[in-house]
Amino acid sequence: MTDDVLRDERLVIWDTLIRGEPVLRADVSSLILGLTHDAPDAERAGSVLLLAAIRYLETTRPSSRWRLRAALWYWFSQTGTRNRSGGFRLTQLKRCGLADLAGLCLTWPEVMKVMGRNPNDYSALARIQIDLTALFGEEWKNLFGTSPPKAMNTLE
16 A cells, blocks of 8 residues: 555645656655555665655756756656657647657657757756766665665666
8 A cells, every 4th residue: 555655645746847847856755755664675676766866856957957857758658558649749849748648659869859958869868867866876875874785776
């Protein structure tokens, strides 16, 4: 039961981040921390990644924050069953949320086009993966006092 509540709470926060709306770390930390300590490692990892994403937004320049939203669109669009209707247009994504992305299987160039960036530039994806991996390790250590399990130490 607690795992379901934790997952649902995380999805609400991910949706907020995907929409580009502000999320306060203090609000998330108290909610997540209360549910995470006794959770299995996979649930812990989901929560720590969320905290790392929020920390990324708090610690990066405003001009770089779009990278997180782009990566979230890309990653979350890969979830669920592929479902892209013939009438789908990239412009529909401007105000999308988590439920809108599931199953779209967007390519990185498509996401970059919507963001108004160079669709051939994969450096933003590589940069956010590096940054989130580092922040994930720091957040895990802060919360649990150990390094994250090796299998959870990278984003792929």
